[in-house]
Amino acid sequence: MTESSTARIGPTAELRRHNAVVPAEVVTWRDGVAERGLAERVVDQTTLDWLHARGLLTAKQRWAGVKFGAEWRAAGYDPRITVAPDHVPGAHGVVQPAEGRMDAGTAVRDALRLVGAGLGMVVTKVCAGSYRLTEIEADERWPRGTGAVMLRTALDMLERHYRERKEG
Secondary structure, X not given: OOOEEEEXXXXXXXXXXXXXXXXXXXXXXXXXXXXXXXXXXXXXXXXXXXXXXXXOOOHHHHHHHHHHXXXXXXXXXXXXXXXXXXXXXEOOEEEOHHHHHHHHHHHHHHHHXXXXXXXXXXXXXXXXXXXXXXXXXXXXXXXXXXXXXXXXXXXXXXXXXXXXXXXX
């Protein structure tokens, strides 16, 4: 690292999805020596927001990622702590939650089938799990920057898929 650079070791992926101020361990490097300390970190951005804010994703790519994440949650694939209610009021009476979950589950499976296993893993971890690209690259032992290329490719495919589905 450079003479005075900072590496952050932040909270888990679960905490990153919530708007909160959390303590984060900060490692500052000065003259090759690591100094550890704590700093407050505002956790109010998803990984997609963070990448888009830095120009690493286009608005269309971000939109596709947000849509995939929303469908993932609507399908009930996120881990739950509480029990869902038996009925959810809909526009035309009462809708069984299972019906909406099945439609969303089908949409998620279609999207994952479209992008394939490798790209699907990246999309799922970033859009539904709020993983950082650096975490995925480290887990998969990929060269730095590979995750961003894969994510952008998958989000381009999903954006076209959602646009065609909307138009058709």
